[in-house]
Amino acid sequence: MDMITEIVSSFFEALNLIFSGNSFVIDIAIRSIYISGFATILALSWGIPVAMLISFREFFGKNIIKWIFNISLGFPTVTLGLMLFLLFSRSGPLGIFGVLYTPTGIIIGQAILITPIMVSFSVSALESVNPEIRNLAKTLGASDFQASIAALIEGAKGVSLAIVGSFNRAVSELGIALMIGGNIRGFTRVLTTTIALETRRGEITQSIAIAIVLLFTIAGVNIVMSLIKRLWLR
Amino acid sequence: MAAIKMIDLKDITKEFSDTLALNHINLHLNNKGISIIIGPSGAGKTTLLKILALLMEPTSGQIFVNNEIVDNKIRHSLRRRFTMVFQNTLFFNSSVHDNISYGLKIRNFPSDEVEKKIGDILEQLGLVELENRLMSELSVGQMQRVSLARALVLEPEILFLDEPTANLDPENNLIIEREILGFSKSKPVVMSTHNTMQINRISDSVAFLSDGLIIDQGEKEILEDPHDDRIKRFVAGETGYQKNNY
Numbered sequence: 001m002d003m004i005t006e007i008v009s010s011f012f013e014a015l016n017l018i019f020s021g022n023s024f025v026i027d028i029a030i031r032s033i034y035i036s037g038f039a040t041i042l043a044l045s046w047g048i049p050v051a052m053l054i055s056f057r058e059f060f061g062k063n064i065i066k067w068i069f070n071i072s073l074g075f076p077t078v079t080l081g082l083m084l085f086l087l088f089s090r091s092g093p094l095g096i097f098g099v100l101y102t103p104t105g106i107i108i109g110q111a112i113l114i115t116p117i118m119v120s121f122s123v124s125a126l127e128s129v130n131p132e133i134r135n136l137a138k139t140l141g142a143s144d145f146q147a148s149i150a151a152l153i154e155g156a157k158g159v160s161l162a163i164v165g166s167f168n169r170a171v172s173e174l175g176i177a178l179m180i181g182g183n184i185r186g187f188t189r190v191l192t193t194t195i196a197l198e199t200r201r202g203e204i205t206q207s208i209a210i211a212i213v214l215l216f217t218i219a220g221v222n223i224v225m226s227l228i229k230r231l232w233l234r
Numbered sequence: 235m236a237a238i239k240m241i242d243l244k245d246i247t248k249e250f251s252d253t254l255a256l257n258h259i260n261l262h263l264n265n266k267g268i269s270i271i272i273g274p275s276g277a278g279k280t281t282l283l284k285i286l287a288l289l290m291e292p293t294s295g296q297i298f299v300n301n302e303i304v305d306n307k308i309r310h311s312l313r314r315r316f317t318m319v320f321q322n323t324l325f326f327n328s329s330v331h332d333n334i335s336y337g338l339k340i341r342n343f344p345s346d347e348v349e350k351k352i353g354d355i356l357e358q359l360g361l362v363e364l365e366n367r368l369m370s371e372l373s374v375g376q377m378q379r380v381s382l383a384r385a386l387v388l389e390p391e392i393l394f395l396d397e398p399t400a401n402l403d404p405e406n407n408l409i410i411e412r413e414i415l416g417f418s419k420s421k422p423v424v425m426s427t428h429n430t431m432q433i434n435r436i437s438d439s440v441a442f443l444s445d446g447l448i449i450d451q452g453e454k455e456i457l458e459d460p461h462d463d464r465i466k467r468f469v470a471g472e473t474g475y476q477k478n479n480y
Contacts, residue, residue, distance in 0.1 A: 132324050135289045139318040140337035140388065143310055150336075154327055 006204065014209030018216075022209075029213045032190040035103050035177075036170035039110035043166055047118030048152070048159070054119070055126035056134065056148050066123060072116035077175030084109045085179045101182035106190070109176035114166040121165055125158020126151060157229060164225045168218050191217070238315065238391045239265050239300050241286060246295035248281050248446075255281040256292070257446040265392075267438030268418045271426040272457070274468055278446040279426035280321060280396050286424060287318040287394045314341070317390035321397045321426075323377035325369040330361065330380050333369055337388045355387040359413065375406030382413055393417055395425035399432065411436055430457055430469060444468070 017025055054066060086092050088100040099105035129151050137150035152159065174192040181188030183197060191214045198206040241263045248256040255278045263269055263286070271279050284290035285297065288309055297304040299312060317337070326333050331352060338348045356362045359379045369377060378398060385393060395414065399407045414423055415436055427433065433440055433454050441451040444464045450456045460466045 130324065132320060132322070133326070135284070135318075136320065136324050136326070137336070137340075138289055138313060139287055139316070139394075140384065141314045141340040146340060150326065 007208070010205040010208045011212075013205045014212050017205070017209040018213060025209055025213055027186070028189055028191055028194050028210065029217060031103070032171055032192075032214075033217060035106050035190060036110060036167055038107045039114065039170045040163060040167045042107060042111035043114045043118045044163060047115050047162075047166075048122060051119050051122035051126060051159075051162075052148050052152060054123050056151065066120075069116045069119045069123070073120060075113065075116065077113060077173045078179070079175075080113055081109065081175040081179035084112070084176065088180065100180060101184060101188060103181070103188055105180040106177050106188060109180045110170040110173065113173060113176060114169050117166045117169055118162050121162030122155075122159050125155040125162065128158065129155040160225055160229055164222055167221055171217060171221075172214065236300065237265075240298075241392075242298040242301075243285070244296045244298065246282075246285060246292045246297070248278075248285065248290070249293045255446050256285070259295070259446075259448055261441060261448060261451070263422065263424060265422045268414065268423045268425065268436050269439045269441070270433055270437040271424070271441050271443055272428060272430070272433060272468075273426075273443035274428060277443040279443055282443065283318065283394050283396050283424065283426055287316050288313040289318065315391045316394060317385040317388050317392075318394040319378075319381045319385050319396065319398055321400060323374055323381060325377060325380070327368075327370065329366055329368055330356075330372070331365045333380060334384045334387055337384065341388075351387050355383045358386075359383045359409065375402050378402060379406060379409060382410060386413065386417065391421060393421065393423045393425075395423065397426055397428070399427070399429065428468075433457060442468075 054062060084105070085100070087094045088097070088105055089095055090100070099108060133151050133154050134147040137147035138144075142150060172192060174196060177183070177188070177190050177193050178196070181190065181193065183189050183193040189197075191210055194210045195207050195214070198204075198210065243259050243261040246256055246259040246261075247254070259282065261282075271282060273279055281290065285292050288297070288304065302308075304312060326336060334352050334355065335348050338351060343351070352365075353362075356365055359382065361376070361379055361383060364372065364376060364380070369380065372380065382395075382398065393414075398414070399410050402410065411432070414425070417423060418436075418438075437454050439452065440454055440456055442449045442456060442462075442465050449462050449464055450460070457465065457469055460469060
């Protein structure tokens with residue numbers, strides 16, 4: 001059997017594996033979504049306030065901070081994984097927290113990885129909002145904070161793109177999940193680490209099935225966010 | 235602070251990176267009628283209105299309300315008592331209803347009172363049928379009427395308007411002027427314009443602004459019998475006077 005035939009055959013076997021409700025596939029997919037989902041929420045919790053600060057305030061060094069976030073967009077996941085491994089390892093400065101080889105460790109690592117995406121894309125979205133919107137909110141009685149929230153709502157379409165982009169980056173990265181999570185079966189094994197493992201073991205059908213699930217997950221999140229944008233952010 | 239009786243600007247200067255927008259402005263506004271700030275484009279009218287409405291801090295100088303200096307402690311609470319209508323039809327990207335309700339909700343009015351006030355103001359400005367339309371679907375004249383409704387519904391103690399009838403058709407121009415005149419019977423209005431005919435129709439006092447300086451202030455006669463060459467040139471239509479204004 002040549003390679004093309006094997007791939008096509010594996011593809012159909014993979015679809016069968018997915019739609020027959022294979023518990024192995026479903027378990028890994030759910031773990032990936034919840035780990036990357038939490039990482040996205042964590043990055044959102046600090047990324048949006050930072051983006052609002054950069055977009056709505058004038059301060060010394062603002063452009064340097066924007067530049068740092070922009071160049072961090074391409075930070076290699078393996079390098080970040082190595083740095084976090086050294087921090088979280090038993091003898092490392094943060095070893096006492098015991099997060100190495102746990103889902104919490106992956107969540108923290110992915111949150112750090114996607115923070116530049118969250119901040120840079122959100123800043124870009126918020127800076128495109130008419131700056132007079134904050135003045136409009138203020139003259140209608142809003143405080144500085146409420147006026148910033150009004151501007152955030154105006155830029156919500158762009159910010160939602162930052163959230164989707166961040167989740168996509170988190171769910172599809174390998175370096176941190178492998179180095180911080182350790183790819184422990186039933187505990188820290190996620191979609192990307194499974195694809196790497198199954199491919200190395202020659203289980204191409206399993207690999208393709210998981211890869212398709214990964215693509216479906218990314219597509220699903222994008223569809224949900226598009227629906228939210230269409231219904232809520234007209 | 236008790237009812238606002240007067241606003242004074244003392245030696246106000248505003249600089250933007252390389253531009254001097256306002257140059258040592260002194261201005262006294264009392265709580266009566268319609269005060270108009272007139273001048274050519276780029277004179278500093280919008281900047282002056284934003285400073286008066288406490289939306290912008292001056293580079294130097296002081297603002298006094300009822301002879302009390304405006305500092306950061308009272309700025310927000312005082313700002314809630316003013317409302318400004320902006321020159322460019324500025325709106326939240328939502329419906330007419332949501333735009334008008336914003337200020338009421340910020341003030342924590344109960345929802346039934348919010349709806350009643352919105353219903354009343356929409357009727358007053360002939361906007362009832364537009365209540366659920368998106369702002370982006372409206373004409374410029376309709377947008378400006380919604381902007382005015384959004385301000386009036388808050389019952390401000392002073393209304394600031396930045397060229398509220400610029401680029402409007404005669405019908406919308408008439409509606410806006412009627413509302414401004416109605417409001418000014420009980421509360422003061424401060425507005426900018428470069429339409430000298432409008433000054434003849436509605437002004438009680440006038441200040442002429444050019445290159446960030448108040449050249450003259452008084453009643454409308456300062457334009458009918460100008461003493462300064464810059465006002466003469468403006469009235470003659472040489473520096474931004476719109477001859478086809480309604």
